[in-house]
Amino acid sequence: MPNEPVLKKSNSLLPKEISKMTLNELMNQDDVEIIKKRNIVKMKKTMEDQTISLEVHRYNYGETISQSRFNKPKNKKDLVEVVKKMYNEENLTQKQIAFNLDISQAYVSILLKEND
Numbered sequence: 001m002p003n004e005p006v007l008k009k010s011n012s013l014l015p016k017e018i019s020k021m022t023l024n025e026l027m028n029q030d031d032v033e034i035i036k037k038r039n040i041v042k043m044k045k046t047m048e049d050q051t052i053s054l055e056v057h058r059y060n061y062g063e064t065i066s067q068s069r070f071n072k073p074k075n076k077k078d079l080v081e082v083v084k085k086m087y088n089e090e091n092l093t094q095k096q097i098a099f100n101l102d103i104s105q106a107y108v109s110i111l112l113k114e115n116d
Helices: 025-028 076-088 094-101 105-112
Strands: 033-037 039-045 048-061 062-071
Touching: 025 076, 048 094, 062 094, 076 094, 094 105
Parallel strands: none
Antiparallel strands: 033 039, 039 048, 048 062
């Protein structure tokens, strides 16, 4: 199934020179979750304290590539604050927040309702 994540096992980090790698080189890294949907490829590596991702959108006229690194909040109070900022100030969708923080979209929804 093309929309299903593929997880490869290992403890290595994504390379620091990720922006200079080809997609093929990156996809061959260990412990990288890869999701492909139509013209979008998302690759994510989740570690204990952070999530690193690379997203590629291909178009007929070119492509956009974005790389992100999100530090995971250490407690629920901080997580609620980060989720609300991502949603309200950075205008990310619940699905994008869930992907970036490696939590479920349903949990993002619950966190957004905290203290309302």
